[in-house]
Amino acid sequence: MNWLRLDNLEAADPIVIKDSDGRVSMVEVPCTTIGTTAPSCCGKMEGLGKRTLRVRDRRLEPAPTWLVIKYRRWKCLGCGSAFKEHLPDVHEQRYTTKRLFHDVSMSAIKRPFEDAGTFHAVEQTFVKRVFDSIAKEKLDDYRFVAPRVLGVDEKWLRKKPRWVAYDVENGHALELLQGRDERTIRDLLNQVENPQDVEVFCQDMHWPYAHLAEEYFPDATVVIDKFHVVKMASEAMDEVRKEVQKALKGEDVLRVSNRRRLFLRRWDDLSVEGQDLLAELVALDDRLKLGYTWKEKFFDIFELSTRRDAEQAWIAWQMDMPSAVKAHFRSIRWNMKTWGKLIFNYFDQRYTSGKVENFNGLLDRMNLQGYGYTFPQLRAKALLKYGNLVPKADLRMFMMEHSMGAAVSEWLAPYLEPDAHLDDPKDGTGWYSLGSGIPMAEWVTDLEAGRF
Numbered sequence: 001m002n003w004l005r006l007d008n009l010e011a012a013d014p015i016v017i018k019d020s021d022g023r024v025s026m027v028e029v030p031c032t033t034i035g036t037t038a039p040s041c042c043g044k045m046e047g048l049g050k051r052t053l054r055v056r057d058r059r060l061e062p063a064p065t066w067l068v069i070k071y072r073r074w075k076c077l078g079c080g081s082a083f084k085e086h087l088p089d090v091h092e093q094r095y096t097t098k099r100l101f102h103d104v105s106m107s108a109i110k111r112p113f114e115d116a117g118t119f120h121a122v123e124q125t126f127v128k129r130v131f132d133s134i135a136k137e138k139l140d141d142y143r144f145v146a147p148r149v150l151g152v153d154e155k156w157l158r159k160k161p162r163w164v165a166y167d168v169e170n171g172h173a174l175e176l177l178q179g180r181d182e183r184t185i186r187d188l189l190n191q192v193e194n195p196q197d198v199e200v201f202c203q204d205m206h207w208p209y210a211h212l213a214e215e216y217f218p219d220a221t222v223v224i225d226k227f228h229v230v231k232m233a234s235e236a237m238d239e240v241r242k243e244v245q246k247a248l249k250g251e252d253v254l255r256v257s258n259r260r261r262l263f264l265r266r267w268d269d270l271s272v273e274g275q276d277l278l279a280e281l282v283a284l285d286d287r288l289k290l291g292y293t294w295k296e297k298f299f300d301i302f303e304l305s306t307r308r309d310a311e312q313a314w315i316a317w318q319m320d321m322p323s324a325v326k327a328h329f330r331s332i333r334w335n336m337k338t339w340g341k342l343i344f345n346y347f348d349q350r351y352t353s354g355k356v357e358n359f360n361g362l363l364d365r366m367n368l369q370g371y372g373y374t375f376p377q378l379r380a381k382a383l384l385k386y387g388n389l390v391p392k393a394d395l396r397m398f399m400m401e402h403s404m405g406a407a408v409s410e411w412l413a414p415y416l417e418p419d420a421h422l423d424d425p426k427d428g429t430g431w432y433s434l435g436s437g438i439p440m441a442e443w444v445t446d447l448e449a450g451r452f
Helices: 098-110 113-120 124-139 182-189 207-216 226-247 251-258 260-264 272-282 286-301 307-320 323-347 354-369 375-386 410-415 440-449
Strands: 009-011 015-018 024-033 045-061 063-076 082-084 149-157 160-167 172-177 200-203 221-224
Touching (some): 098 375, 172 440, 200 207, 221 323, 226 286, 307 323
Antiparallel strands (some): 009 024, 149 160
């Protein structure tokens, strides 16, 4: 039996290359082809001798392993065309065996790129190239099934707006786009499966989204996400704080500045100590007290149980507002006048983007800390790892089976965690063109734990 376990190559004994410290730095395996015949053409074939090709393969030691393959070449005496021996075990576009390409692609989906590189004894840049190749192939026709409650939002990442579509009820991100231009979004919505199933469309205060909802989901109720609505009250409170801070003197300036986040917290969410501290700060200027009070009252509107109660509370909120802070809440009054009907739809369909906003916060931290992913890689990795586009059983790394003889060393043990929870797809199919989305909670957990 061929110990290399490649049907079309005969392997000699491996050559272990060590560095000056005696550590294995590389393994080379001389190989010859098996049972190849000359190709057919219009004339007689003349042999042109042999050449050598180096390709990566599964590592035999915790170091890169290369197959050194001698292959034959021919020339057609009729037309002069040159031919080389076909190597079925070698990837057509990469200097690697097909099995290593598959292993690395699955590892790159399941593990951090750096971890995958260590696991297979290859460079991280190689892992990224393999991943980009498999992602392009598998996500070229990606689309998702429309959920009952479809939410859309955008997140600024690396100074560019990124567009997110998500299943609000299940907390799944369905798609992440590089930008939010209308043409790109239309291209996506044109491919959504079963758009008639969307009953609620949750968005922020961006008119193009409302127009798209009317066009693609005409029977859906459009709801302005209350997260974006109440956020305006927090922004107004911050404007009040900044204005007051300019008029303060001495230590009071630092006291207010250093506690700026305290003004944005809900009163009931503060500890007793926090409430006492905030009471001391708002006592410095009546505008702070009034701004905080009206911020809280605006939040309270969206805690009411009925649309009628909320609409009446909104009217009273406007009429009773003190002139000292009215200018700072101008944007709320304008947006409520413009978007009021869709904003109050929240009381008929109580859905919000809280789960995706938590993810947005994590993206901020990722952006600052640097995870080594481009945005396309981040999107592709999430869709392939969580979106049922790859049978989960294929993501297991059967390294004990894949390795040859003593190839698995003890150093690999920490990487071989059990994956008993990963099952084959029920219908037995391979790759899917329809994705089920990215479970946000699981993705966030993996990102924070360094498993993504």
